[in-house]
Structures are given as structure tokens and as C-alpha cells.
Amino acid sequence: MSLTNKNVLLGIGGGIAAYKSADLVRRLKERGFDVRVVMSQSAMEFITPLTLQALSGHPVASSLLDPAAEAAMGHIELARWADLVIIAPATANLLARINAGMADELITTTCLATEAPIALCPAMNQQMYRNLATQANLTSLASRGYTLWGPASGSQACGEVGLGRMLEPVDIAELAIQFFASSDAVQLKPLAGQSILITAGPTREAIDPVRYISNHSSGKMGFALAKAAAEMGATVTLVSGPVSLSTPKGVVRIDVESAQNMLDAVMNNVDNKDIFIGCAAVADYRINDVATCKIKKSTEEMQLALVRNPDILATVASLPNRPFVVGFAAETHDVETYARDKLKRKNLNMIAANDVSVAGLGFNADANALRVFWPQGNQDLPATDKLSLARQLLSLIVKEKTNT
Ligand code: C5P
Numbered sequence: 001m002s003l004t005n006k007n008v009l010l011g012i013g014g015g016i017a018a019y020k021s022a023d024l025v026r027r028l029k030e031r032g033f034d035v036r037v038v039m040s041q042s043a044m045e046f047i048t049p050l051t052l053q054a055l056s057g058h059p060v061a062s063s064l065l066d067p068a069a070e071a072a073m074g075h076i077e078l079a080r081w082a083d084l085v086i087i088a089p090a091t092a093n094l095l096a097r098i099n100a101g102m103a104d105e106l107i108t109t110t111c112l113a114t115e116a117p118i119a120l121c122p123a124m125n126q127q128m129y130r131n132l133a134t135q136a137n138l139t140s141l142a143s144r145g146y147t148l149w150g151p152a153s154g155s156q157a158c159g160e161v162g163l164g165r166m167l168e169p170v171d172i173a174e175l176a177i178q179f180f181a182s183s184d185a186v187q188l189k190p191l192a193g194q195s196i197l198i199t200a201g202p203t204r205e206a207i208d209p210v211r212y213i214s215n216h217s218s219g220k221m222g223f224a225l226a227k228a229a230a231e232m233g234a235t236v237t238l239v240s241g242p243v244s245l246s247t248p249k250g251v252v253r254i255d256v257e258s259a260q261n262m263l264d265a266v267m268n269n270v271d272n273k274d275i276f277i278g279c280a281a282v283a284d285y286r287i288n289d290v291a292t293c294k295i296k297k298s299t300e301e302m303q304l305a306l307v308r309n310p311d312i313l314a315t316v317a318s319l320p321n322r323p324f325v326v327g328f329a330a331e332t333h334d335v336e337t338y339a340r341d342k343l344k345r346k347n348l349n350m351i352a353a354n355d356v357s358v359a360g361l362g363f364n365a366d367a368n369a370l371r372v373f374w375p376q377g378n379q380d381l382p383a384t385d386k387l388s389l390a391r392q393l394l395s396l397i398v399k400e401k402t403n404t
Contacts, residue, residue: 006180008033009082009116011107012052014042016157017089017123017166022047024088025055027173036078038062040094040107064106075106079113084179086149087111089123089166092134098146099137119147119179121172126162142366148385149175150367171382178381182391189233190398196234197273197323198226199266199280199312201241203259207304208291217281219243221328221368221386225277226251228390237273239265241280259283259309266312273323275397278313281330285309314346324401326350326393332357339373350374350400352393374400 008028012021021043028035037052039062049060061069061078073081087094087107094107098120103109111118120141128134129151142148150167167175200222204212219240226238227248236251239262247253254269256262259282270276285306295302317325327348329339332355339353352370369383370393381392 006033007081007083008035008176009038009078009085009110009114010035010056011038011085011087011110012040012043012047013087013089013091013094013107013123014040014045015089015091015123015166016046018043018046020166020169021088022051022055024086024169024172025052027169028176029056031173031177033176036061036073036081038078038107038110041105043107061106064109075109076113079110079116082110082114082116084176085111085114085116085118086121086172086176087118088121088149088172090120092122092124092128092131092137095120095122095134095137095141099141117145117147117179117183119149119175121149121166122151122164123166124151124164125158126156126160126164129162129164139366142385147179147388148367150383152383167382175382175384175388178392179388182388182395186228186231186391191229191394192233194234194274195237195272196229196275196277197237197239197266197269198222198229198277199239199241199262199282200226201243202281203241203262203283203309204257205259205283205286205309206257206290207287208293208295210294213283213285213287214242215281215283217241217243219245220366221390222277222279223248224386224390225279225394228387228394232391232394234275237269239269239280259286259312263310263312263315266316270316270319270323275326275401276313276316276323277326277328277397278316279328280312282312283309311346313348317347324349324397324404326352326397329353330356335371336373336378339371343373343375349404350397372396 012018025035035056036058037056037060052060097108098111103112152165152167153163154165155161201219202215202217204214206212223245226236230236230250238251238253254265256265286309288305288307313327325348329342331338335353335355339351343351352372368386370381372379
């Protein structure tokens with residue numbers, strides 16, 4: 001893919017990770033992007049515009065009120081020039097200002113004025129990242145179509161350890177490549193003519209008429225897959241457990257409660273499907289004998305007898321004219337070993353594994369990172385929002401499906 005005609009506008013916020021943004025300019029240029037830089041006033045306390053000018057080969061914009069800079073390339077022109085805006089580092093303060101729609105300096109004004117997609121690379125102290133105000137800003141930005149790249153987890157400049165490190169420049173540059181590849185993929189409609197069946201969300205296993213056993217799955221990953229697949233031209237049927245998400249445009253949705261309901265819906269709809277993606281967090285066990293009336297408390301302890309639920313994924317994989325079967329694996333440790341074991345044991349074409357022990361990723365979160373395995377290979381898809389990840393996973397599925 002030629003990137004020589006793609007323009008990336010890098011917005012640098014005022015955080016210690018700004019020193020890595022100089023390297024990011026180099027990594028983006030190495031990959032063929034034309035890069036221009038906008039700096040916030042506070043970013044210039046960490047790194048000089050001269051460094052960024054030398055590396056990008058263009059003057060650096062930082063002020064809304066500089067007549068010389070406006071005469072060279074005005075802020076609206078800059079906003080129009082970009083095919084992609086990357087904000088790295090996106091500090092807690094900058095995220096809050098972008099979320100509020102402020103135009104208090106050039107970097108925030110550019111975000112308001114551009115029609116280009118905007119990728120935010122959060123970087124801040126782990127406690128600031130976890131703060132509900134920051135999380136609310138990120139959720140609101142993601143729901144308005146901003147893409148989130150990272151953050152990564154690890155040791156921080158402040159000496160603490162946790163989620164909040166800016167992704168490494170080389171990873172951000174790779175995400176930019178994948179971003180253009182996946183938006184081209186959406187435009188090229190590589191799933192046109194393909195029928196896809198996807199399961200999503202948790203299942204609910206009734207104990208009595210008012211109680212149930214379930215799990216923390218939000219359904220966000222499965223719904224992102226359904227949306228991305230429809231955008232890429234597929235006919236999509238989504239079998240969903242109980243979630244509070246709206247149905248993506250063009251997707252046929254079937255709502256179910258229990259694992260047995262989900263299996264029935266899948267078996268009724270699997271004929272002539274080209275691809276099956278089991279993204280649901282299906283309860284492994286159900287109550288053996290569901291009470292018909294509400295169970296009254298009497299003893300100090302009570303026991304519930306559970307029986308194994310059918311494995312929907314393995315059932316589809318054992319069908320004679322089976323589709324291309326993709327499973328998910330949520331793991332807390334030894335991700336590769338368990339994922340590869342499941343790939344083999346359930347006879348899958350591909351498995352996407354995520355480490356649910358990382359705070360802020362996976363279950364119920366807006367972002368995720370996946371390690372994808374298939375019999376002859378594997379690929380890591382670094383942390384990003386679930387829609388971008390869904391597009392990347394579907395692109396991988398298209399590639400591997402044509403190879404099998
Ligand atoms: O074995 P484990 O539950 O970890 O496997 C996860 C994968 O299997 C997911 O793709 C999930 O949707 C699927 N699964 C299923 N039916 C079950 C249990 C898991 O389809 N009863």
C-alpha cells in the first residue's frame with residue numbers, strides 16, 4: 001500500500017511522553033507518511049518546536065494568533081490537509097478539553113475543525129487514567145467516533161506502575177498503517193457476498209423466576225464485529241445475549257437469554273453461512289433444576305447443582321458443511337498456550353485471545369487488545385478501540401479464509 005499520499009497531522013500535548021513524539025515523527029516518516037506537527041503551549045515546555053520542525057521537514061504550528069503561521073498554512077487549511085490526526089501524548093487535560101469541544105488553542109481548534117478521523121494516544125499517571133472523569137471523557141469521545149490507541153500498562157515516569165503509558169512510537173506508526181489499511185478495507189467491501197453469523201454478550205442461566213447466573217460481558221466486541229462486517233459488505237446476523245447496546249445499521253439481530261437459547265438460534269441460522277464468529281461469553285454451566293417459584297431463604301447455606309452447557313462454538317465447528325469458524329478466548333495468564341489449545345481442541349480456523357487481567361481492556365471496556373492465532377501463524381493486534389480492532393480482525397479473517 002502506498003502511503004506517500006497520506007497526510008498525518010500529529011498533535012502533541014503537554015506531558016512527559018512528549019519526548020517520544022519526536023521519535024514518532026521519524027517512525028511515521030519512515031513509513032512514507034507526510035507529517036506536520038501541531039504543539040500545545042504546554043508541550044513546548046517539554047520539547048522544542050525546532051526539533052519537530054527538523055524531523056518533520058515542516059514548520060511547527062502552535063499558535064492560533066500568529067499572523068505569520070496563519071499566512072503559511074492557516075489552522076483551517078491544516079485541519080483540511082490531514083487524512084488522519086494523531087494526538088500523542090493525549091494528556092488528561094487535553095482529552096477533557098477536546099471532549100468539551102473547546103477551541104482554546106491551536107491543537108484543540110484543529111480537532112474541532114477537521115473532518116479527518118482523530119486517533120487519541122492517552123498518556124498520564126495511572127490514577128489520573130483510572131479517574132472516573134477521565135474514563136467518562138474517553139467513553140464520550142469513543143462514542144463520538146474518536147479512535148483510542150492505548151494506553152499501555154507498565155512503569156511510569158512518576159514511578160508508579162499501571163495503565164497510562166503512551167504506546168511506543170513504533171506501535172503508533174503501525175496502528176496508523178493498519179488504520180489506512182482497514183479504512184481502505186471498508187471502502188473496498190472485501191466481505192461483499194459473504195454471510196456472517198456472530199454471537200455476542202453474556203448468557204443468563206435462570207436459578208428461579210427472579211434470579212440468574214451471568215458474567216460481565218458487555219457485548220461491545222461482538223457488536224463492533226457486526227458493525228464492521230456490515231460496513232465491509234457482509235450480510236450479518238447477530239445472536240445476542242442480554243446487553244444494552246443498539247443494533248448496528250444493516251444487521252439482523254436475534255435476542256436470546258440462555259446458552260441453550262443461543263445454541264438454538266445459532267443452529268437455526270447457521271446454514272449457508274460463510275463465517276461464524278463466537279464472541280459471546282457463554283456460561284459454561286446452567287442450573288440443573290430451575291425452580292418454578294422464587295426460592296425462599298431458609299437455611300444458612302444452600303447448594304445449587306450445575307450441569308455443563310453445550311459448547312456452541314465446538315458444535316458449529318463439527319458441522320459437515322461448516323463455515324470458517326472463529327472463536328474468542330478470555331484468559332488471565334498463559335494466553336498463547338490456552339488459546340492454541342482451544343484452537344486445536346475445538347477444531348477452529350482462528351482464535352482471538354485477550355488478556356482480561358489487564359485493567360481497562362477486554363470485558364466491559366471500550367478498548368481491547370487481541371492476540372490472534374491460526375494453525376499456520378499468529379498476529380498481535382495492539383490495544384485500540386473495539387471497532388478498529390474488529391476491522392483488523394475481519395481483514396485477517398478475509399486473508400486467512402482465502403488461504404484455506
Ligand atoms: O472454552 P472457552 O469458554 O474459554 O471458549 C471460549 C470460546 O468458546 C468463545 O468463542 C465462546 O463464544 C465459545 N463458547 C461457546 N459455547 C460455550 C462456551 C464457549 O460457544 N458453551
